Amino acid sequence: MTASPAIERICLPRVVPVAPDDAASLLVGPAEPDTIRRGLAPPHRGFLEADADDDGLSGLGPRGLAAVRSGGLALSLRTASAFRLDCPGLLVEALLSRFGLPGGEPIQLIGICLAEAIGNAIIHGNLGIPDHLRGTSNGFDHFRQLLRSRVEDPALGGRRLVITAEQGTGGLIVAVGDQGLGFDLTSRMQRGARNRALCGRGLGLIRRLTADVWAEEDGRTLLMRFAP
Amino acid sequence: MQYRVERQGETVQVVLEGQLNFSANDSFQTLLSDLGRLKARKVLFEMSGLSHIDSVGLGLLYIASEDLGDTGGTITLVHPRDNVFRMLELTEADKAFAITR
Numbered sequence: 317m318t319a320s321p322a323i324e325r326i327c328l329p330r331v332v333p334v335a336p337d338d339a340a341s342l343l344v345g346p347a348e349p350d351t352i353r354r355g356l357a358p359p360h361r362g363f364l365e366a367d368a369d370d371d372g373l374s375g376l377g378p379r380g381l382a383a384v385r386s387g388g389l390a391l392s393l394r395t396a397s398a399f400r401l402d403c404p405g406l407l408v409e410a411l412l413s414r415f416g417l418p419g420g421e422p423i424q425l426i427g428i429c430l431a432e433a434i435g436n437a438i439i440h441g442n443l444g445i446p447d448h449l450r451g452t453s454n455g456f457d458h459f460r461q462l463l464r465s466r467v468e469d470p471a472l473g474g475r476r477l478v479i480t481a482e483q484g485t486g487g488l489i490v491a492v493g494d495q496g497l498g499f500d501l502t503s504r505m506q507r508g509a510r511n512r513a514l515c516g517r518g519l520g521l522i523r524r525l526t527a528d529v530w531a532e533e534d535g536r537t538l539l540m541r542f543a544p
Numbered sequence: 545m546q547y548r549v550e551r552q553g554e555t556v557q558v559v560l561e562g563q564l565n566f567s568a569n570d571s572f573q574t575l576l577s578d579l580g581r582l583k584a585r586k587v588l589f590e591m592s593g594l595s596h597i598d599s600v601g602l603g604l605l606y607i608a609s610e611d612l613g614d615t616g617g618t619i620t621l622v623h624p625r626d627n628v629f630r631m632l633e634l635t636e637a638d639k640a641f642a643i644t645r
Contacts, residue, residue, distance in 0.1 A: 399567055405595055424627040428634070431598040435566050439600070456607055460569040517599040517635060524634070 340384050342373070347397035349406065355391075356410035362390035365397055379491060379537065380478045388482035389414060395442040395494075396473035404431040407479065415483045425525045426490070426542055432518035433492040433538050434477065441494030441536065442475035443467065487527060488542045498535035545571050545594075549578055556584040561593035564601030572604045576611055585617045592623040597631050605641065620644060 343355030347365040355363025361384040364375050373381065380390035389410060393403070408427045411417050417426070439445050443466040449459040466472045475495040482489050504519055522529050527543040545568035550557045558575065562568070579587060589605075597605075609619050620642040624632060629645065632638045 402563055402595060405563075421630070424630050427596060427627055428598075428631055431565060431596055435598050435600060439566055456569075456603065457573070460573060463566065463569060517602070521599065521634060 342376070342384065342390070344373075347393050347401060349401060352391065352393075352401070352406050353409065356389055356406065357413065361388070362392070364390075364392045365394055375476055375478075377476070377478045377493065379493060380480055383480035383482050383491075386482060388480055390481075391477075391479045393477050394473065395438055395475045395477060396467055398434065398438055398477045399467050399473075403434050403477075403479070407481070411481060411488070415481070415488060417488070422542070426488070429522045429525050429540055429542075430479075430490065430492070432522055433490075433540065434479070436518055436538070437477050437492050437494035437496075439463065440499070441496030442477065443472050444496060485544075486541060487544045489539060490542070491532075491537050491539045493533065493537035496536060498533065499531075501529075501531035501535055501538070547571065547575050549575075549582070551582065555586045555588060556582055557588045557590055559590045559593065563596055563598075564591075564594050564604065565596070565598040566600040568601060568604065572608075576608060579608070579612065579617075583615070584612065585615070587612060587617060587619050588622050589619060590622050591628060592625065594625065594628055597624075597628050599635070602631070602635055602637055605637070609641065618642070 340361045341359060342362045342364050343351060343360045344364045344366050345351055346367070347363075352363045354360065362376075362380070364373060366375055375392045376384070376390060377392070380392055383390045391403070391407065393401070404427050407430055408423055411426065412419065412423055417423055440447060443463065445459065445462050445466065449455045449462070478493045480491045501519070505523060522540060526540045528541040530539050531537060532539060545560060545562040545564055547561070548559050550559065556579065558579070564572075605619070605621075612619055621632070622644045624643065624645070629643070632641070632643065
């Protein structure tokens with residue numbers, strides 16, 4: 317039986333913004349549903365997966381750090397953890413309670429977009445698996461084998477996903493970032509997808525369900541705006 | 545994703561739980577093998593235990609439909625949760641699959 321992992325709370329330096337705020341904190345430790353849930357709930361502003369001897373917040377990245385300091389949420393996980401956990405479900409729970417979003421269809425659509433964006437970031441971003449493999453039944457079998465072997469590769473499985481959520485006057489902005497090679501969002505959107513296609517539907521869905529979608533960092537971060 | 549298979553005469557009911565997404569590839573492949581061995585003709589996917597489905601999971605359903613269709617079998621999706629049903633509607637999978645709410 318393994319000992320319970322230590323969870324270290326890290327307090328960020330107090331920020332002095334236009335409006336005063338309390339010190340922001342993250343929950344840092346091994347990625348498990350309950351600890352992630354706690355990190356995404358007050359008084360914390362996010363969860364960062366890290367080992368006990370990991371120092372600092374480098375796994376959060378500049379966008380994650382900025383989101384936390386501005387009152388938003390951040391979740392940073394390694395790909396292997398994001399693969400096995402219900403990240404969309406955990407994030408939807410947090411968004412509902414944290415930002416007071418309405419239940420019902422609005423949050424369902426946000427959940428759908430999150431699932432697609434996270435899936436893309438894992439499969440095509442961090443694991444570098446091309447989209448076309450899922451275009452046929454035989455290709456799907458190859459896709460399955462490649463997915464398994466790459467998730468288990470420490471170098472690829474250790475790449476980070478950083479997901480942030482910030483609420484503003486323009487609505488909720490959710491960003492999903494990976495450490496892959498990036499891609500050209502504009503040309504990918506122009507390709508479209510057939511309805512019975514085995515692949516290629518995710519971005520089209522995101523575009524339909526969001527007020528705005530764009531990419532930054534050469535396509536390594538997908539941002540989605542949901543109107544208030 | 546976890547599943548269990550229950551045979552009820554000519555009908556095979558597959559009770560799905562968890563997420564039908566990219567992480568379900570391996571378990572879904574095993575499920576398809578099980579259905580092949582059972583020579584299932586009428587398959588009900590009980591989906592009330594599925595928390596969500598993504599486009600990869602949808603692709604797996606289409607593959608199941610093609611596999612079963614090769615031997616004259618049919619699939620019905622039963623009791624999807626609201627968010628799962630919404631995904632099926634948005635992708636027009638509700639036109640490709642028989643769905644019982």
